[in-house]
Amino acid sequence: KQEVTQIPAALSVPEGENLVLNCSFTDSAIYNLQWFRQDPGKGLTSLLLIQSSQREQTSGRLNASLDKSSGRSTLYIAASQPGDSATYLCAVRNAGNNRKLIWGLGTSLAVNP
Amino acid sequence: GAVVSQHPSRVICKSGTSVKIECRSLDFQATTMFWYRQFPKKSLMLMATSNEGSKATYEQGVEKDKFLINHASLTLSTLTVTSAHPEDSSFYICISRDEANYGYTFGSGTRLTVV
Numbered sequence: 001k002q003e004v005t006q007i008p009a010a011l012s013v014p015e016g017e018n019l020v021l022n023c024s025f026t027d028s029a030i031y032n033l034q035w036f037r038q039d040p041g042k043g044l045t046s047l048l049l050i051q052s053s054q055r056e057q058t059s060g061r062l063n064a065s066l067d068k069s070s071g072r073s074t075l076y077i078a079a080s081q082p083g084d085s086a087t088y089l090c091a092v093r094n095a096g097n098n099r100k101l102i103w104g105l106g107t108s109l110a111v112n113p
Numbered sequence: 114g115a116v117v118s119q120h121p122s123r124v125i126c127k128s129g130t131s132v133k134i135e136c137r138s139l140d141f142q143a144t145t146m147f148w149y150r151q152f153p154k155k156s157l158m159l160m161a162t163s164n165e166g167s168k169a170t171y172e173q174g175v176e177k178d179k180f181l182i183n184h185a186s187l188t189l190s191t192l193t194v195t196s197a198h199p200e201d202s203s204f205y206i207c208i209s210r211d212e213a214n215y216g217y218t219f220g221s222g223t224r225l226t227v228v
């Protein structure tokens with residue numbers, strides 16, 4: 001059974017820092033992994049999608065890496081800004097016909113000005 | 114890109130009443146819709162998976178008679194919370210698989226408060 005864990009659960013950093021959020025999963029047979037952002041009381045925003053054949057994806061100040069063999073993904077945020085404050089979730093889609101996403105509990109990020 | 118429109122964004126209802134949440138896919142056909150709910154400081158929990166034209170598949174512990182899901186067309190899926198109870202207060206979100214991009218497209222979520 002796939003389990004997704006995100007560490008740390010919460011993070012508070014001063015503005016301008018580079019930071020890394022971690023996501024680990026127990027079953028390496030995945031189809032893809034996706035990072036999302038959730039602002040308080042609001043829906044989800046997809047940040048980066050990494051297919052199982054890919055090693056990383058980049059979008060602006062965000063870079064996500066994927067190491068299937070070790071069951072890990074990291075989300076790197078460069079030069080953090082207060083507007084980056086949100087909860088960051090990773091979700092894994094298992095390989096095969098099961099289309100369900102398995103979600104981590106998220107990392108709550110606060111970037112302080 | 115693919116967009117899922119979810120309404121309402123917020124709703125307050127009295128205990129015992131029913132609330133319908135709609136998710137419409139714009140510019141694409143949502144053959145599969147996933148319905149999730151999220152309690153405060155918890156992750157998203159899958160409630161049910163609906164496929165167009167067939168009965169929804171509910172996750173263990175989710176009452177299908179309480180959470181009615183209809184997916185009668187490729188562009189509309191609805192979740193009806195029947196006989197709402199304060200413990201049903203939660204954030205509900207629909208997610209559809211984006212067939213073209215192998216990713217997922219999300220509704221903006223519905224904050225339900227039952228008083």
